[in-house]
Amino acid sequence: MNESEFIAALRKLPLHPGARGLEDDCAVLTIGGETLVITHDMMAEDTHFLSHADMADVAWKLLAANLSDLAAKGAGPIGVLLGHSLGSDDARFLAGLDEGLRTYGVPIMGGDTVATTGTSTYGMTAIGRAAHLPVPSRKGAQPGDGIHVTGPVGRAMLGFEGDEDHLQAFNRPVPRLAEGIALAPHVSAMMDISDGLLLDCWRMAWVSGVTLAIDSAVVPVASRPRMQECMRWGDDYELLFTAPEGAALPVPAFRIGTVRPRGSAPLLLDEAPLADPANLGYRHG
Amino acid sequence: MNESEFIAALRKLPLHPGARGLEDDCAVLTIGGETLVITHDMMAEDTHFLSHADMADVAWKLLAANLSDLAAKGAGPIGVLLGHSLGSDDARFLAGLDEGLRTYGVPIMGGDTVATTGTSTYGMTAIGRAAHLPVPSRKGAQPGDGIHVTGPVGRAMLGFEGDEDHLQAFNRPVPRLAEGIALAPHVSAMMDISDGLLLDCWRMAWVSGVTLAIDSAVVPVASRPRMQECMRWGDDYELLFTAPEGAALPVPAFRIGTVRPRGSAPLLLDEAPLADPANLGYRHG
Missing domain, CATH: 3.30.1330.10 (PurM-like, N-terminal domain)
Known part of the structure; x- marks a missing residue:
């Protein structure tokens, strides 16, 4: 299996x-x-x-x-x-x-x-x-919500490859404990990005019964030329969350897209449907 | 290590x-x-x-x-x-x-x-x-307490060796959940016997700062001729506990000895001191 x-x-x-x-x-x-x-x-x-x-x-x-x-x-x-x-x-x-x-x-x-x-x-x-009830879930993203991440993805990838500036990101990742506690009352769905941004977006969309439409141009990445890889590599441990449009977020975060009603696929990347979770990130086992 | x-x-x-x-x-x-x-x-x-x-x-x-x-x-x-x-x-x-x-x-x-x-x-x-406070600990055996087990040891050993009558004891051990809950208000110390009766008795005695004096003649074993092995083999998952002399125990149990003030060794087997936990049971790692 x-x-x-x-x-x-x-x-x-x-x-x-x-x-x-x-x-x-x-x-x-x-x-x-x-x-x-x-x-x-x-x-x-x-x-x-x-x-x-x-x-x-x-x-x-x-x-x-x-x-x-x-x-x-x-x-x-x-x-x-x-x-x-x-x-x-x-x-x-x-x-x-x-x-x-x-x-x-x-x-x-x-x-x-x-x-x-x-x-x-x-x-x-x-x-x-x-710290807050109800406890945020992956399931809860609502059409119209903004999609956010707490920081750039791809830093662990560069660190894994030996980039001195990003070694710490790979070897000593930082769990976003304070951010998670502060965000919990404001989010409609939240999870950490452990297996790759796109795969984790797909998973959140899947269980929420919606489509997450991501605009790659505004996704914070560690290396813009390698944006596609950055969005698929895991181990960054930033938080991915959705929140109602206009929510006053208590911590800095990057808006990367908008939740829509479930369309042809759980995930849209620059309007291209990504129906299959294969090749979206790191899957163990 | x-x-x-x-x-x-x-x-x-x-x-x-x-x-x-x-x-x-x-x-x-x-x-x-x-x-x-x-x-x-x-x-x-x-x-x-x-x-x-x-x-x-x-x-x-x-x-x-x-x-x-x-x-x-x-x-x-x-x-x-x-x-x-x-x-x-x-x-x-x-x-x-x-x-x-x-x-x-x-x-x-x-x-x-x-x-x-x-x-x-x-x-x-x-x-x-x-189910009961304080939660029983390994540490708490008092001089004068009786030492008890809820059932025979060595059944898993015989099952491991292929004895048809004891295969279930090895393959499908039974956790003593009901017994543990019933006994908790009555015991001074309790633990399960996972690594061998003698080793686990030694451990209870060690942390309790007492000596457990065991009388092998009254230890319930699956095979009397192989008593020494039965007392050293693990995986039986009976409960080992101490309780004040005369305590009205709510479940059947076998009295196997008496707690004494700490003497020359944490464990006495038929009055022979066993100071070293080596060779008393199964130690992983």
């Missing part, structure tokens, strides 16, 4: 109402009058990082990817649980994790370690507290 | 108060007047299961191991998040997971999937609601 087939099959199992049909980045759990936001992300050697990567960066990115999911739901982190494969440079992994935890003020709550015989896989569960 | 070294180093990172110093099976999170119990367990190919294993059994055991941790804290499950490596028999994995979820009335809340190039690693986070 590929990832899409697996998730489709998983949807037939008993689902918690807070699972949001497995269509969102996080689960939402209302308990004791509070609302928790819970996410689990994994990173696998060869798929998400290479064996010669600095394990401090791998740990940072594992944390950042999880916190980015909380950010996209407007949640502040409470803590994380770590699923750790022993055997790589564990001391460097712990150093990078420590740095990330202290940077974002997040404590470890628990976890598990395993010895693996092959490549290493790391997992993390992040638990946050929703 | 081995597992003990890694966890020792992890303890130096920022820890949540509910992490219980990483000395317990679960984290405890009090939120809005409710108390959640959260655990994360992993299973790795070659370490926890062989590549030819029925993936339905692997999924069941992953779920059972997580639910068993909740059971040991007297918590009822709310839901689970799955970290899944694609590429083995995913359909069988889902079938076994589905069966387990329906058996224990537990829904999926979310998760992640990854493509891996080597061996497969699976993770699960289980979230439960504490």
Whole structure:
């Protein structure tokens, strides 16, 4: 099975109402009058990082990817649980994790370690507290809404390629926690851009039952000549959101298009319909 | 690093108060007047299961191991998040997971999937609601308490070896959820026996600062001639607990010894001190 087939099959199992049909980045759990936001992300050697990567960066990115999911739901982190494969440079992994935890003020709550015989896989569960209700979802973009991103895409791509100016963007991505919390009351839909802007726009449009019309000329990219690649590369962790026309946004953001009623395709790029999510971004598995 | 070294180093990172110093099976999170119990367990190919294993059994055991941790804290499950490596028999994995979820009335809340190039690693986070406060801990055994187990140890070992009568014990272990909830108000310390009775007794004694004196003649074992092995093999998922002398226990349990003030070793087996946890059970990593 590929990832899409697996998730489709998983949807037939008993689902918690807070699972949001497995269509969102996080689960939402209302308990004791509070609302928790819970996410689990994994990173696998060869798929998400290479064996010669600095394990401090791998740990940072594992944390950042999880916190980015909380950010996209407007949640502040409470803590994380770590699923750790022993055997790589564990001391460097712990150093990078420590740095990330202290940077974002997040404590470890628990976890598990395993010895693996092959490549290493790391997992993390992040638990946050929703700062605003309802918790923003991917599903909620309305025709007429503006489409926005919090920053440029393609920086991680350039960093991956060795561009000194963008190494940090690739190795130490920044989860947009403060932005997510500030934006939550103003958005109709929100998610983080982990797998590529166009693919994530397609996904938001798909679950919202609308069309996202993107104007590439105004998409903030790290490299204008390589705009098409920038819009398809992942790992930038900016926030993608829609908000009613004229909404007073509390943080700087770039307007990249407008939501329309569902047309011939979930995504229009410069008016060209993109019906198939293949080749729009990075798809794991 | 081995597992003990890694966890020792992890303890130096920022820890949540509910992490219980990483000395317990679960984290405890009090939120809005409710108390959640959260655990994360992993299973790795070659370490926890062989590549030819029925993936339905692997999924069941992953779920059972997580639910068993909740059971040991007297918590009822709310839901689970799955970290899944694609590429083995995913359909069988889902079938076994589905069966387990329906058996224990537990829904999926979310998760992640990854493509891996080597061996497969699976993770699960289980979230439960504490049925009794304070949430039982490994730390709390008091001199004079009786030491008890909810059932025999060694059944999984015989099942692993192919004994028809015990195949289910190995392939489809049963988390003692109802027993854990019933016992929670009565115990001074509780944990599940996942890595071997003697090793887990040693651990409980260690964190409680006491000595557990075990009388092997009264330990319920699946095979009396192989008693020593039965007490060292893992995967049985019975509950180990201590309770004040004369406590009216709400479920059947086997008294296997008595807690004493810390003596020359954390563990006494038939009065022989066992100071070193090596060779007492199954240690991953």
